[in-house]
Amino acid sequence: MASWIDIPDDSDFSLQNLPYGIFSTDDTQARPGVAVGQHVLDLQVLAKEGAFDGFDFDVTVLQQTTLNAFAALGRGPQSVVRERLQALLIKQTELGDVLRDNHSLRNKALIPLSSVKLHLPMAIGSYTDFFVGLHHAEICASVLKPGATIEQLCPSFYSLPVAYNGRASSVVVSDASFHRPHGQFPVDGKLVSGPSRKLDFEVEFACLIGEGNSMGEPIDVNSAEDHIFGFVLMNDWSARDIQMWEASLLGPLSGKSFCTTISPWVVPPEALEPFRVAPKKMPRTLLEYLVEKKELSAYDIPIRAMLGAGGQSHKIAVCNTNNVIFSFAQMIAQHTRNGCPLQTGDLMGTGTLSGPERANAGCFLEQSRNGTEPYELLAEKHGAGSVHRAFLEDNDEVTFTAQTLGSSDKVGFGSCSGIVLPAF
Amino acid sequence: MASWIDIPDDSDFSLQNLPYGIFSTDDTQARPGVAVGQHVLDLQVLAKEGAFDGFDFDVTVLQQTTLNAFAALGRGPQSVVRERLQALLIKQTELGDVLRDNHSLRNKALIPLSSVKLHLPMAIGSYTDFFVGLHHAEICASVLKPGATIEQLCPSFYSLPVAYNGRASSVVVSDASFHRPHGQFPVDGKLVSGPSRKLDFEVEFACLIGEGNSMGEPIDVNSAEDHIFGFVLMNDWSARDIQMWEASLLGPLSGKSFCTTISPWVVPPEALEPFRVAPKKMPRTLLEYLVEKKELSAYDIPIRAMLGAGGQSHKIAVCNTNNVIFSFAQMIAQHTRNGCPLQTGDLMGTGTLSGPERANAGCFLEQSRNGTEPYELLAEKHGAGSVHRAFLEDNDEVTFTAQTLGSSDKVGFGSCSGIVLPAF
Numbered sequence: 012m013a014s015w016i017d018i019p020d021d022s023d024f025s026l027q028n029l030p031y032g033i034f035s036t037d038d039t040q041a042r043p044g045v046a047v048g049q050h051v052l053d054l055q056v057l058a059k060e061g062a063f064d065g066f067d068f069d070v071t072v073l074q075q076t077t078l079n080a081f082a083a084l085g086r087g088p089q090s091v092v093r094e095r096l097q098a099l100l101i102k103q104t105e106l107g108d109v110l111r112d113n114h115s116l117r118n119k120a121l122i123p124l125s126s127v128k129l130h131l132p133m134a135i136g137s138y139t140d141f142f143v144g145l146h147h148a149e150i151c152a153s154v155l156k157p158g159a160t161i162e163q164l165c166p167s168f169y170s171l172p173v174a175y176n177g178r179a180s181s182v183v184v185s186d187a188s189f190h191r192p193h194g195q196f197p198v199d200g201k202l203v204s205g206p207s208r209k210l211d212f213e214v215e216f217a218c219l220i221g222e223g224n225s226m227g228e229p230i231d232v233n234s235a236e237d238h239i240f241g242f243v244l245m246n247d248w249s250a251r252d253i254q255m256w257e258a259s260l261l262g263p264l265s266g267k268s269f270c271t272t273i274s275p276w277v278v279p280p281e282a283l284e285p286f287r288v289a290p291k292k293m294p295r296t297l298l299e300y301l302v303e304k305k306e307l308s309a310y311d312i313p314i315r316a317m318l319g320a321g322g323q324s325h326k327i328a329v330c331n332t333n334n335v336i337f338s339f340a341q342m343i344a345q346h347t348r349n350g351c352p353l354q355t356g357d358l359m360g361t362g363t364l365s366g367p368e369r370a371n372a373g374c375f376l377e378q379s380r381n382g383t384e385p386y387e388l389l390a391e392k393h394g395a396g397s398v399h400r401a402f403l404e405d406n407d408e409v410t411f412t413a414q415t416l417g418s419s420d421k422v423g424f425g426s427c428s429g430i431v432l433p434a435f
Numbered sequence: 436m437a438s439w440i441d442i443p444d445d446s447d448f449s450l451q452n453l454p455y456g457i458f459s460t461d462d463t464q465a466r467p468g469v470a471v472g473q474h475v476l477d478l479q480v481l482a483k484e485g486a487f488d489g490f491d492f493d494v495t496v497l498q499q500t501t502l503n504a505f506a507a508l509g510r511g512p513q514s515v516v517r518e519r520l521q522a523l524l525i526k527q528t529e530l531g532d533v534l535r536d537n538h539s540l541r542n543k544a545l546i547p548l549s550s551v552k553l554h555l556p557m558a559i560g561s562y563t564d565f566f567v568g569l570h571h572a573e574i575c576a577s578v579l580k581p582g583a584t585i586e587q588l589c590p591s592f593y594s595l596p597v598a599y600n601g602r603a604s605s606v607v608v609s610d611a612s613f614h615r616p617h618g619q620f621p622v623d624g625k626l627v628s629g630p631s632r633k634l635d636f637e638v639e640f641a642c643l644i645g646e647g648n649s650m651g652e653p654i655d656v657n658s659a660e661d662h663i664f665g666f667v668l669m670n671d672w673s674a675r676d677i678q679m680w681e682a683s684l685l686g687p688l689s690g691k692s693f694c695t696t697i698s699p700w701v702v703p704p705e706a707l708e709p710f711r712v713a714p715k716k717m718p719r720t721l722l723e724y725l726v727e728k729k730e731l732s733a734y735d736i737p738i739r740a741m742l743g744a745g746g747q748s749h750k751i752a753v754c755n756t757n758n759v760i761f762s763f764a765q766m767i768a769q770h771t772r773n774g775c776p777l778q779t780g781d782l783m784g785t786g787t788l789s790g791p792e793r794a795n796a797g798c799f800l801e802q803s804r805n806g807t808e809p810y811e812l813l814a815e816k817h818g819a820g821s822v823h824r825a826f827l828e829d830n831d832e833v834t835f836t837a838q839t840l841g842s843s844d845k846v847g848f849g850s851c852s853g854i855v856l857p858a859f
Contacts, residue, residue: 137602142685173685175685177600179560181776195594203722226694257597258685261687262686263686265769270774298627348689350693351692
């Protein structure tokens, strides 16, 4: 789909994408926008100027400081807005007078991406982190307990999408830095308190919930996708030493709750339709409530993880959203099976999306074998050398990017980035 | 402290208490109130009528549908409001003209408890459930793995207050019923999906956070109590079969996230000052960041658990808030040690508060030894027989009440109650 706006071929933000975010410029209030090419389209301005007049919903949902009210409307109104945006932006638009040829509105509504500040797109009520990455689970089991299978450590791993509740209050948007966390852990058999020595990243894919469900009313796996507002990249920063010491019985808490970073643009489900694949086939018979009619319920999107250090960008790994044994629909069905209410703005991550090789490892726990084999990360720029990492060092910057494959109409997420500041 | 309002000797709501809640009558909007004797004092009406005029904060915080804005003010303004309320209500009040002798205001502001509906007192952002009950942990370890100690199952148990993130969206106020949850678990070696067969309650004590902290700024253990707005009773309903199957690696999720009940009245820290005790003394040396200057950092309050079944009330157990090896201050210090931000309205539970005997068991997992020894619960009414319970049956009602010991100025919590409806 060609637009009358200049969209570079390699842009994350083609007309196929049109992801939603919350942005501000200078001292203006944060408001909803859509990324297109190298611009943000200001939805508040469009709504005020009547671009969505005649639609069957209150357009003030597009004039708020989070996307929650818009997300809560559900998929119907969201599809209508998306279609209208595509109709406004496509080269051969029949609505040219609304935006393309209305230069005063264009000047107000189209803002260069380089000049905006991006905010957390939604107020996140609850955050659940799943553990449905096949290779991550299998490799972590063998690293943490040599000879062990994941099924020995987690007997339910293949039969349900297992998960833990994450900490919603420490979810931040890309580019927010954080301090290396303090915690308690054993060193050489002695318990100490201090900055984590095993700080790690985790490459994840996540969805944000649109319409929720009432308590006591599970969501059927075959209608679960209707509750997804959109998708983001996620870095589930992890302090392995803190996590291993605390998590033996009740799972991770302080090893994770210091920071979780998401990418700023919420990519709508429609944008990813052409990129569907099946989750990993497993030799198993699922219980009925997890059986999906739809076969292609996962996505094929490579996620690149890069390390910024010493002024250079180094390749860490390429993971993929398809390295999962359960889909988002199955995660939602499992989460609500007991009657648990999901709410608009809830965040659900896949867990780490490693592939089978070290070049596809989605965390240093895997890549450096829990720090025992520091891994060489080559600089992206040819000839600029390399660094070795067991775990993250102070001032390291980790950046995830992801873009769909294929020659045109690319869908990407912008970047999911964060810098490790020294301990407070 | 005697009041000009009639407060029965055995009332939970003496002038020493003055707990905050959110209530409504008929079709009126929910608003803040304070329980006193058999009445609710309407804080919205008092604020509008100028009872807090001249105070150094915006009294519209007392005119909202949750207590969050008032709680966020911090301990200073809350103490001032408490002192004013006591001054208004005490028999020999010097402020008689404001309320006592102002019959028109009295008629508007004093509402019989029996005629109000109580709501969730705060919008709960995040909910963290700790596991600091000594006897619960030790007994559960021996029940679930005969011969095992809690330290073998959870090596960090004695050295830090361990916890998991709970599910905030399924926290409800007393008297909300819920359906027996569905889930996945093995029965006789075969995996099934269906209603839980091991539904349980858990007797807990919890605090609600007033002022939060910024990300990256830990709260010192010796100022941590300043962040507590108040206390409630909590029933952390648990489906043991679902929990045991899912929780081997990442802790509990679906085994807990279907419902958590709290009592409606938030008891201020000042109310519990006379009832302080030390947490359980343990043979251990704590790391510096968990060492409190204050010795009496726990509370001595018995919590009674009752079972309503077949039209009779049966005694389950009497637990106590003092069965803990860490205080709330230590829980808060641990939670924020890594920089995790707490927010106004966050809920933190102690975990199950069992004593050492079966008559003090705070859950059926302990009392019936994971269902293998159904336990006899005597009817409260003499001669009305007994029932046996391995776990909860449909239509069972579980009620917790708690009242401080001593002859006068009792402090109680109202009731924390819920009914198990049949599976959906």
